[in-house]
Amino acid sequence: MDFYKRGILLTSIGTVFIATSAVLTRLAEGLPSGEIAFFRLLFGSFFIFTISRFMKIDLRLEKKDILKFVIYGLITSLHFIFYNASIMYTTIAHSLCLVYTAPIMTTLISAIFLKERIPNYKYIGILIVILGIVILTGLEPHLTKNMIKGDIMAVFSALCLALYSVAGRREKNNYSLLKYVFWVYLLAAFFSLPPAAMEFTLVLSPNQWTALFLLGLMPTTLGHTLYNAGIRYIHPAYANLIITQEITGGIILGYLILGEIPSKSSIIGVLVMFAGLFMVLIEKRRDKAVEAE
Numbered sequence: 001m002d003f004y005k006r007g008i009l010l011t012s013i014g015t016v017f018i019a020t021s022a023v024l025t026r027l028a029e030g031l032p033s034g035e036i037a038f039f040r041l042l043f044g045s046f047f048i049f050t051i052s053r054f055m056k057i058d059l060r061l062e063k064k065d066i067l068k069f070v071i072y073g074l075i076t077s078l079h080f081i082f083y084n085a086s087i088m089y090t091t092i093a094h095s096l097c098l099v100y101t102a103p104i105m106t107t108l109i110s111a112i113f114l115k116e117r118i119p120n121y122k123y124i125g126i127l128i129v130i131l132g133i134v135i136l137t138g139l140e141p142h143l144t145k146n147m148i149k150g151d152i153m154a155v156f157s158a159l160c161l162a163l164y165s166v167a168g169r170r171e172k173n174n175y176s177l178l179k180y181v182f183w184v185y186l187l188a189a190f191f192s193l194p195p196a197a198m199e200f201t202l203v204l205s206p207n208q209w210t211a212l213f214l215l216g217l218m219p220t221t222l223g224h225t226l227y228n229a230g231i232r233y234i235h236p237a238y239a240n241l242i243i244t245q246e247i248t249g250g251i252i253l254g255y256l257i258l259g260e261i262p263s264k265s266s267i268i269g270v271l272v273m274f275a276g277l278f279m280v281l282i283e284k285r286r287d288k289a290v291e292a293e
Contacts, residue, residue: 007233008281011242014226019249021219023257028211031204033084034196036215041080041189043216048182048225059179072167073187079160080188081195082153090150096247098154100133103240105162110236114170118235121279128276129241136247136269165236172232181225241280244273 001009028036052059061069086095103126110116164184171180204212231239248270254260 003233007230007239008242009230010226011230011234011239012245014223014230015243015245016249017223018219018227018243019246019253020223021215021246022250023253024211024215024218026258028208028215031201031208031212032196032199033087034081034192034198035200036212037077037080037084038189038192038196039212040215040220041077041185041192043213044220044224045182045186045189047217047221048178048185052178052182055178057176057178059182061183069183069187072164072184074191075160075163075167076184076188077191079157079164080192082157082160086150086153086157088150090147090154095150095154095157096136097130097133098151099158099161100240100244100247101130101155102158102161102165103129103237103244105159106165106240107235107237109162109166110169113166116169116235118237125276125279125281126237126241128279129244129273130276132269132271132273132276133244133247134269135272136266162236162240165231165240168228168231169236177225177229177232181228185220185224238281241277245277248273 025036049059083095083099086099107118107123107126168180227239227243230242251260251262251266251270255262
């Protein structure tokens with residue numbers, strides 16, 4: 001299997017696990033969003049630590065690397081914080097549409113800092129995927145001051161997701177995968193603690209602990225780790241586009257587990273997204289400029 005196909009496969013499997021996030025978050029009902037993010041990242045770093053010890057992987061950082069990982073952890077934390085906060089002010093539809101503009105930002109940032117570009121025709125596919133998200137979620141026609149505030153937060157969340165993806169690509173040859181994600185998850189949990197502490201729930205039910213445990217295991221340890229693995233083989237914009245299918249997976253799981261029946265617009269939006277993904281990911285010609293060497 002060549003690098004491109006391996007990256008697509010790893011990112012796709014990771015997205016399947018990331019898609020469990022919405023349902024598991026719903027099962028943690030009653031917990032503040034900040035607390036959910038904190039425990040999700042903390043458990044994720046613990047699982048990676050356990051796996052690394054078993055595999056005898058050295059997780060120690062050199063002093064010169066600490067500041068860099070502090071920045072990466074802060075960016076990751078801000079992605080979750082801005083996303084959770086945006087939902088409190090704007091509609092889920094607005095938030096999802098704006099957060100998943102990240103592939104456009106990722107493409108531009110990668111071109112500037114990593115000198116990795118994608119063929120011009122693939123920009124059309126990126127726009128079609130985003131159009132599918134707009135159709136799927138159904139934008140609200142009426143704006144309020146609070147919605148604008150939430151929309152701005154969603155844009156910042158998208159920017160952090162783009163930076164998070166480019167950082168993972170940038171460090172692909174500098175650190176082992178588990179070492180990289182361990183420090184990113186752990187430091188992100190550290191930065192998520194202050195906003196979480198303001199509304200901390202001291203007594204949790206067994207169901208809530210189970211949901212938090214699974215959030216740390218499924219979408220974080222398995223999902224985001226495989227996503228970061230995929231980024232090491234493909235352009236981060238492609239990985240961003242694949243991860244938009246978290247929405248599709250969430251719809252399917254919501255139907256199977258929670259009995260939530262998707263609307264016609266949701267189904268149409270999913271089909272449009274798949275059409276855009278097909279344009280971007282099914283190569284018409286070999287693009288060696290974006291493949292790992």
